[in-house]
Amino acid sequence: MTRRPYHRPLPSNWWRREPRLFRYIVREGTSVFVGLYAAILMDGMIRLAQGRAAWESYLAALSSPWGVTVQLICLGFALFHTVTWFGVTPKAMPPLLVKGQPVPARLIVRGHFVLWAAVSLLVLLILGG
Amino acid sequence: MDVISTDIVIIGAGGAGLRAAIEVAEQAPGLEVALLSKVYPMRSHTVAAEGGAAGVIKSGDSFDLHFDDTISGSDWLADQDAVDAFVRAAPEELIRLEHWGCPWSREADGSVAVRAFGGMKTKRTWYAADKSGFHLLHTLFQTSLKYPRIRRFDEYYSTDLLVEDGRCTGVVAIELRSGRLVAFQAKAVILATGGAGRVYPFTTNGAIKTGDGMAMAYRAGVPLKDMEFVQYHPTGLPGTGILITEGSRGEGGLLRNRDGYRYLQDYGLGPPDPWPRNKAMELGPRDRLSQAFWHEQKKGRTVPTPFGDAVLLDLRHLGEQKIDERLPMVRELAKTYIGVDPVHEPIPVRPVVHYTMGGIDTDINAATPLPGLFAAGECACVSINGANRLGSNSLAETLVFGARAARSAIAAVAQSPAIDSRAVLAQAEAAEARVRALFLSQGEESAPVLRRALGEVMEQDVGIYREAESLARACDILVSLRERYTRVRLDDRSNVFNTDLVQVLELGAMLDVAQAMAESAQQRTESRGSHQRLDYPARDDAAFLVHSLATYAGPGGTRPAIGQKPVTITRSPPGERVYGGGGS
Amino acid sequence: MSETLTLRVLRYDPDRDAEPYLQDYVVPYREEWVVLDALSYIKEELDPTLAYRGSCHMALCGSCGMMIDRQPKLACHTFLRDYVGRPLLIEPLDHFPIERDLIVDQDGFLEKLASLYPYLIAEHERTVSEGEYRQLPAQLAAFRPFAQCINCLLCYAACPQVAINPDFAGPAALALAHRYNKDSRDAGELARAEVTDSPHGVWDCTFVGACSEVCPKQVDPAAAIQQTKISASFRWLKARLLPGDKP
Numbered sequence: 001m002t003r004r005p006y007h008r009p010l011p012s013n014w015w016r017r018e019p020r021l022f023r024y025i026v027r028e029g030t031s032v033f034v035g036l037y038a039a040i041l042m043d044g045m046i047r048l049a050q051g052r053a054a055w056e057s058y059l060a061a062l063s064s065p066w067g068v069t070v071q072l073i074c075l076g077f078a079l080f081h082t083v084t085w086f087g088v089t090p091k092a093m094p095p096l097l098v099k100g101q102p103v104p105a106r107l108i109v110r111g112h113f114v115l116w117a118a119v120s121l122l123v124l125l126i127l128g129g
Numbered sequence: 130m131d132v133i134s135t136d137i138v139i140i141g142a143g144g145a146g147l148r149a150a151i152e153v154a155e156q157a158p159g160l161e162v163a164l165l166s167k168v169y170p171m172r173s174h175t176v177a178a179e180g181g182a183a184g185v186i187k188s189g190d191s192f193d194l195h196f197d198d199t200i201s202g203s204d205w206l207a208d209q210d211a212v213d214a215f216v217r218a219a220p221e222e223l224i225r226l227e228h229w230g231c232p233w234s235r236e237a238d239g240s241v242a243v244r245a246f247g248g249m250k251t252k253r254t255w256y257a258a259d260k261s262g263f264h265l266l267h268t269l270f271q272t273s274l275k276y277p278r279i280r281r282f283d284e285y286y287s288t289d290l291l292v293e294d295g296r297c298t299g300v301v302a303i304e305l306r307s308g309r310l311v312a313f314q315a316k317a318v319i320l321a322t323g324g325a326g327r328v329y330p331f332t333t334n335g336a337i338k339t340g341d342g343m344a345m346a347y348r349a350g351v352p353l354k355d356m357e358f359v360q361y362h363p364t365g366l367p368g369t370g371i372l373i374t375e376g377s378r379g380e381g382g383l384l385r386n387r388d389g390y391r392y393l394q395d396y397g398l399g400p401p402d403p404w405p406r407n408k409a410m411e412l413g414p415r416d417r418l419s420q421a422f423w424h425e426q427k428k429g430r431t432v433p434t435p436f437g438d439a440v441l442l443d444l445r446h447l448g449e450q451k452i453d454e455r456l457p458m459v460r461e462l463a464k465t466y467i468g469v470d471p472v473h474e475p476i477p478v479r480p481v482v483h484y485t486m487g488g489i490d491t492d493i494n495a496a497t498p499l500p501g502l503f504a505a506g507e508c509a510c511v512s513i514n515g516a517n518r519l520g521s522n523s524l525a526e527t528l529v530f531g532a533r534a535a536r537s538a539i540a541a542v543a544q545s546p547a548i549d550s551r552a553v554l555a556q557a558e559a560a561e562a563r564v565r566a567l568f569l570s571q572g573e574e575s576a577p578v579l580r581r582a583l584g585e586v587m588e589q590d591v592g593i594y595r596e597a598e599s600l601a602r603a604c605d606i607l608v609s610l611r612e613r614y615t616r617v618r619l620d621d622r623s624n625v626f627n628t629d630l631v632q633v634l635e636l637g638a639m640l641d642v643a644q645a646m647a648e649s650a651q652q653r654t655e656s657r658g659s660h661q662r663l664d665y666p667a668r669d670d671a672a673f674l675v676h677s678l679a680t681y682a683g684p685g686g687t688r689p690a691i692g693q694k695p696v697t698i699t700r701s702p703p704g705e706r707v708y709g710g711g712g713s
Numbered sequence: 714m715s716e717t718l719t720l721r722v723l724r725y726d727p728d729r730d731a732e733p734y735l736q737d738y739v740v741p742y743r744e745e746w747v748v749l750d751a752l753s754y755i756k757e758e759l760d761p762t763l764a765y766r767g768s769c770h771m772a773l774c775g776s777c778g779m780m781i782d783r784q785p786k787l788a789c790h791t792f793l794r795d796y797v798g799r800p801l802l803i804e805p806l807d808h809f810p811i812e813r814d815l816i817v818d819q820d821g822f823l824e825k826l827a828s829l830y831p832y833l834i835a836e837h838e839r840t841v842s843e844g845e846y847r848q849l850p851a852q853l854a855a856f857r858p859f860a861q862c863i864n865c866l867l868c869y870a871a872c873p874q875v876a877i878n879p880d881f882a883g884p885a886a887l888a889l890a891h892r893y894n895k896d897s898r899d900a901g902e903l904a905r906a907e908v909t910d911s912p913h914g915v916w917d918c919t920f921v922g923a924c925s926e927v928c929p930k931q932v933d934p935a936a937a938i939q940q941t942k943i944s945a946s947f948r949w950l951k952a953r954l955l956p957g958d959k960p
Contacts, residue, residue: 002307002308002624002625002727002728003306003307003625003727003812004625004727005727005810005811005812005818006725006727006732006733006810006811007810007811008733008807008811010808010873010876010877014873014876015873017783018783020921020922020923020926021873021921021923024921024922024923028919088920088922088935088939090936091920091922091925091933091935091936091939092920092936092939092940092942092943093939093940093943094940094943095855097851100851168766168768168774168776169776169819169823169864171774171775171863171864172766172768172769172774172775172776173774174768174769174774176769176773176774176863177769177771177773177774221841224841224844224845225841227845227846228833228835228839228841228845228846228898229832229833230832230833230893230896230898230899232853232856232857232860232896233845234850234853235848235849235850235853237849237850238847238849239847239848239849239850239852240845240847241845258857260773260861263773263863264860267860267862271831271832271889272832272833274826274827274831274832275832283820283823306812306813306818335768335769335770335774336767336768336770337768368745369745369770369771371770371771372771435745436745462771465772465790466745466771576761577757577758577761620761620762621761621762621764623726623728623729623762623813624728625726625727625728625812625813626764626812626813626814626816627764628756628763628764628765629756629761629762
């Protein structure tokens with residue numbers, strides 16, 4: 001047999017040499033920061049249960065320059081996650097039909113943003129007020 | 130050399146080959162099928178057929194009507210018993226395909242939809258948007274995956290049929306990925322290798338359509354029938370030859386010359402209104418439409434383009450919605466390959482070689498004169514298409530005759546004597562030696578040069594209109610090309626995927642097939658269907674209501690013998706082909 | 714306006730080469746040429762040993778998939794005019810074993826496809842005399858995009874998971890499984906779940922989405938896979954909540 005199929009291995013920089021794949025890895029990477037923020041919130045709940053002093057020191061830590069920086073980074077990645085996730089939801093759901101016509105993908109995406117904005121507003125009003 | 134012993138070998142895995150394989154698997158599950166193809170099955174050229182497949186199902190239609198349309202479309206050269214059997218079997222095959230999942234387009238009530246097609250008085254063309262061949266092929270291929278008894282040998286290029294004691298006993302093929310030759314031994318062989326449009330330089334046909342199976346049968350002593358009949362499809366893109374489906378005319382598209390005039394009315398296909406009207410104007414038969422182009426070009430009324438003269442296919446009046454729904458691929462092809470959006474501009478089109486009506490001589494049961502050898506699809510000539518094929522009959526033909534070939538092959542397996550394996554091996558080794566000779570020779574002729582010369586002579590001298598002087602020249606040139614081919618040079622001497630070897634072998638097949646075409650054309654001194662002669666413009670039923678038979682005379686500077694075979698006439702005596710207003 | 718263009722083509726002949734290498738060819742520049750035309754020119758005029766696949770020249774047969782400028786594309790559908798000014802890199806499809814030059818081994822895909830029962834599995838046997846199934850245009854529309862796959866395998870070349878998890882069924886095979894699942898005439902979804910719901914079925918997909926981006930026929934295999942994930946999840950839940958239920 002003279003066949004000798006050649007396998008080109010996946011290069012270790014596979015996700016850096018292609019913009020589409022780089023964005024994908026960043027999107028996946030947001031899970032780290034979303035997870036981190038979830039840990040911060042979890043920590044807050046534990047502190048709350050430990051009493052006023054613990055809670056105050058938790059809030060102080062969050063307000064510190066480090067604390068704000070970390071939260072901003074997490075917010076940035078969480079927003080990126082949300083935007084990219086909303087962008088792909090039309091693919092992740094069975095086709096939506098209204099009166100026999102498929103709803104265009106961009107309307108589904110916009111719908112998600114509208115709903116998000118409404119819920120965020122509601123939360124801000126209830127809790128901020 | 131390895132010898133693989135099996136029950137039935139099928140060469141070619143397009144519409145006819147796959148249908149045959151499935152038929153064997155379903156009707157004779159105890160038999161094993163070796164399905165050989167020089168390409169993966171989904172690459173077969175069936176994939177490019179666009180318009181649809183004809184079958185009588187709607188009320189208001191009848192087998193007699195389909196029969197009549199096909200016989201007159203064939204200019205009375207089709208064998209009427211075969212056409213009768215064909216039209217009766219076609220609807221069943223199409224329904225069977227639907228049961229296998231083929232996504233035929235539908236009426237609002239969910240029943241299968243049909244559309245108008247050229248040369249047919251009644252709508253009976255089933256279609257799957259404008260990719261009917263694609264859907265048909267993929268449905269067949271995917272269905273074939275149900276049957277483990279169908280052993281596929283993908284990318285095996287068949288070179289020679291094995292014949293022993295006057296029977297076909299198998300085939301030799303090159304396993305392209307390793308370069309080794311393998312012999313397949315079987316009691317029945319079915320050729321389903323497609324047509325030979327690639328002998329012409331401008332064709333809708335893909336690169337693989339080089340007439341390999343026709344040449345193999347021919348060299349094994351089976352005559353090639355009606356080779357002079359080559360169909361030009363009226364609407365191919367200039368330059369690439371990419372097919373723009375007849376369905377675009379079935380949906381109402383118009384053909385205009387440089388003055389915007391619907392010129393077909395000048396050629397017995399009018400009056401232009403009322404439109405649309407079946408069998409008239411743009412829905413006339415393909416041979417008439419292609420011939421009309423030739424005349425318009427002579428009169429200087431065609432539109433010059435960078436790729437030759439063209440006429441204009443106007444779809445603008447259909448509107449964007451209808452085009453996107455019924456002809457989406459046409460829009461995509463026109464935009465991609467010539468930068469024209471048919472919603473806004475007419476598409477430049479011209480006749481290009483599309484289909485080989487002629488082929489391996491087979492009978493109504495897909496049997497060739499060589500016991501044990503069967504053929505179906507475009508490589509075969511039963512004949513149900515005669516001198517001119519109606520659009521949408523050929524997809525149906527692959528199914529009907531693919532199934533028939535299978536049934537005939539199953540019977541042959543039961544009835545055939547045992548095969549002498551040593552004789553098979555000896556023949557196979559001789560075939561192998563001929564291939565190996567290419568690797569050892571110091572040939573001086575370049576295959577691309579010969580191929581270009583072939584294309585030129587066919588285009589110039591064996592085109593839409595022929596005449597004695599140019600045909601004689603073509604025949605002489607082909608003798609010389611075949612003689613030069615005996616000294617052809619193989620440049621690539623490698624083993625793994627040697628595509629130069631494949632192209633050199635394909636060239637050999639094309640030269641043999643082209644010679645059969647030219648010599649048969651020279652002998653037919655009449656005009657009929659797609660074979661039109663400037664020197665013999667009339668149809669001559671007294672002398673030529675016969676099939677031509679080309680018999681191989683050997684390699685090198687030989688010429689085939691051209692004989693004749695009667696046409697089976699049952700209930701439709703030769704009449705005048707009437708299209709246009711008179712045809713209704 | 715350039716008169717010529719350089720194609721930098723990956724070459725590999727296992728009989729002679731320990732590994733692939735790149736070879737430059739200078740071809741004439743023609744406005745209307747696609748990469749496949751340039752490869753034909755090379756084979757006819759410059760180097761008859763160049764091996765590649767190609768047939769229909771109209772983006773239907775799926776033969777001519779290759780990496781062009783590091784993107785998976787059909788050579789018959791990629792125009793030279795979009796790449797003037799620099800050498801154009803032509804390589805065989807990523808993530809497949811290279812047999813020779815631009816030709817890759819596609820058998821792996823065919824095995825994966827076959828494992829998904831990519832054919833109509835009907836509830837009851839239907840005879841020809843019963844005629845066709847009724848299928849409304851809306852029902853046809855539900856699966857038609859997924860039926861447009863030409864098996865060109867550009868999606869496999871684009872998908873990093875195909876490279877990272879070689880047993881992953883892959884976009885085209887899963888899209889075809891979905892095509893049949895969504896066909897109103899079919900009843901084989903549970904049979905296909907054997908593979909679709911398995912770890913190397915839809916669950917190897919992490920929704921990179923590159924497959925749908927490179928697909929020349931807008932099949933949208935990413936959508937097919939995500940939709941299958943939803944059905945697979947419900948099947949999983951159902952199996953756990955109602956274990957007595959036979960599927």
